[in-house]
Amino acid sequence: MKHSRFALLGVLLGLALGANATELKVGDKAPAFNLESTHGGTYQLGEKPVVLAWFPKAYTRGCTIECKSLAENGHLIEAFDVDYFMVSCDAIEDNKGFAAENNAKFPLLSDPTKETATAYGVLNERGVPSRHNYYIAADGTILAIDRIVNPATAAEDIAARLAELDIPKVAKEAAEADTDT
Numbered sequence: 001m002k003h004s005r006f007a008l009l010g011v012l013l014g015l016a017l018g019a020n021a022t023e024l025k026v027g028d029k030a031p032a033f034n035l036e037s038t039h040g041g042t043y044q045l046g047e048k049p050v051v052l053a054w055f056p057k058a059y060t061r062g063c064t065i066e067c068k069s070l071a072e073n074g075h076l077i078e079a080f081d082v083d084y085f086m087v088s089c090d091a092i093e094d095n096k097g098f099a100a101e102n103n104a105k106f107p108l109l110s111d112p113t114k115e116t117a118t119a120y121g122v123l124n125e126r127g128v129p130s131r132h133n134y135y136i137a138a139d140g141t142i143l144a145i146d147r148i149v150n151p152a153t154a155a156e157d158i159a160a161r162l163a164e165l166d167i168p169k170v171a172k173e174a175a176e177a178d179t180d181t
Contacts, residue, residue: 031119073155
């Protein structure tokens with residue numbers, strides 16, 4: 001009897017993990033989505049490259065460190081012609097408060113249904129997204145995936161990866177105009 005319980009547990013665990021068995025890889029088309037943004041409205045893949053920085057849960061230690069890195073050093077990412085977002089399965093109200101608490105000027109996206117997290121294969125055994133970064137070209141192709149993310153150097157690491165991927169920088173005149181407004 002004891003053996004059959006472990007076998008059943010193994011089968012159930014395998015089924016749960018099997019949902020993520022078809023892991024996305026570089027060169028795949030990124031799954032489409034339409035997620036609510038802390039800046040109002042919704043966001044979907046658009047006409048420029050995108051960085052999706054998945055994070056487990058608002059107000060937790062590692063996620064706060066990551067959000068502060070992106071808030072304090074976001075200018076490094078903004079030097080590139082990309083849109084970047086932190087994304088979680090938290091409710092939009094939680095992400096709005098979390099963004100405000102950490103002075104995040106960039107949008108956070110909410111996936112409370114977990115449909116997008118499932119499509120990206122980031123949900124872990126605790127039912128929250130693992131900390132992964134997806135770099136997506138303007139045509140929707142996945143350019144790179146970081147499955148190991150250091151929250152403390154998140155902004156610096158994203159900027160370095162964007163440079164490695166030869167993502168164009170923002171025209172200097174446009175960047176200066178943004179800082180003047």
